[in-house]
Amino acid sequence: MTSYPLLDVRVTTPRLELRGATDDLLDELADLVRAGKTAAEPAPYDDPISLYEPDPDERVAKWMRAIWRGRGRVEPEAWRLYFAVVVDGRAVGMQDLCGVNFSTLGTVTSFSWLADDQRRRGLGREMRAAILHLAFDGLGAKEAGSDAFVDNHGSNSISRALGYEPNGSDWATRLGEPGLLNRWRLTRDVWEQRRRDDIVLHNVEVCQKYLPLS
Numbered sequence: 001m002t003s004y005p006l007l008d009v010r011v012t013t014p015r016l017e018l019r020g021a022t023d024d025l026l027d028e029l030a031d032l033v034r035a036g037k038t039a040a041e042p043a044p045y046d047d048p049i050s051l052y053e054p055d056p057d058e059r060v061a062k063w064m065r066a067i068w069r070g071r072g073r074v075e076p077e078a079w080r081l082y083f084a085v086v087v088d089g090r091a092v093g094m095q096d097l098c099g100v101n102f103s104t105l106g107t108v109t110s111f112s113w114l115a116d117d118q119r120r121r122g123l124g125r126e127m128r129a130a131i132l133h134l135a136f137d138g139l140g141a142k143e144a145g146s147d148a149f150v151d152n153h154g155s156n157s158i159s160r161a162l163g164y165e166p167n168g169s170d171w172a173t174r175l176g177e178p179g180l181l182n183r184w185r186l187t188r189d190v191w192e193q194r195r196r197d198d199i200v201l202h203n204v205e206v207c208q209k210y211l212p213l214s
Contacts, residue, residue, distance in 0.1 A: 005206040005209075006020060006081065006206060006211070007020035007022050008202075008203045009081065009083075009134075009201075009203050009207065010201075010202040011083070011131065011134050011200070011201055011202070012130075012200045013126055013129070013130050013196075013198065013199050013200075014198055015087070015122075015123065016085055016087045016123060016127065016130070017085075017086045017087075018084070018085060018086075018095055018130050018131065018134075019086050020082070020083060020084075021082035021084045021094065022084075025084040025091050026064060026084075028090075028091040029084060029091050029093075030060045030063075030064070032091075032092070032115045033051065034056045034059065034060050035056070036056070037116045037117065038051045038113045038115070039116065040116065042149065042151045042152070043149075043174045044148070044149065044152050044155065045174060046149075046172035046174050046179070046181070047173045047174055047175070050062035050063040050065075050066050051113070052175055070082065074211060074212065075212065076101070076102070076103045076104070076212040077100075078098070078099065078101075079098070079102070079211055079212065080097070081097045081098075082096050083096065083131070085112075085123070092115045092118045092123075093112065093113050093118065093127070094112060094113055095110065095112040095128070095130070095131050096111040096112065096131075097110055097131050097134060098110065098111065099212075099213075102139075102141070102211075102212070102213060103212050103214050105142070106140065106141050106143065107142065107144070107145065108135045108143075108145070109144065109145045109147075110131050110132075110135075110144065110146060112124065112127055112131075114127070124154060124155070124158055125161060125162065128158050128162060129196065129199065130199055132144055132162065132191060133195070133199040134204065136188055136195070137195070137199075137201065138201045138204040138207065139204075139207055139211075139213060140213070141188065142188050143185060143186065143187050143188065144164075144185075144186045144191070145167070145183065145185055146159050146184040146186075147170065147184065148182055149172075149179045149181055149182075150179075150180045150181070151179075156184075159182075159186075160184075162186065162194070163191065163193070163194050164184035164185060165184065165185055165186070166182065166184065166185075168183045169182055169183060170183060
């Protein structure tokens, strides 16, 4: 999508590809959102989030509007890159990278979801490894954070396996009910010790021009 170069950024691994979430890819993913394939038990997302909307068509509409708004916010204190997770040529989820006061602190967080029929195959860990490679190797991040409800064993296990260290806890709501979060922290030094040589970044140089990285 040459009219907006940030959507041409890609990350490839032996198992999957992260592609900038163009509107065409969002159309593919919308079928999964409409079908409720983003849901999980226990509920994984904190409020507010469009994926909890009960009406399928309204859920898709709210979800797309949120992504369009997020694309348009590119500021030193906050920016977000949206990627479709593509496996065997099919979009099966999303993996986002969020800059948090990046130009000052060099910190990022991430957010992801994966269609329910693609889980428990190791793809969640591969997605996170790919986005961390973009953050640390491509953008020069100093630290990555993550959080997950304490009963979200999949996300917490991925953080632990990729070298994140516990960084306290916090409270949030999901579906209006309070829930305890685990917070995680991954430093650049720890990531360097585990960095992979089979993850490839494509067109990442455009980030230097279009994101406030320094």
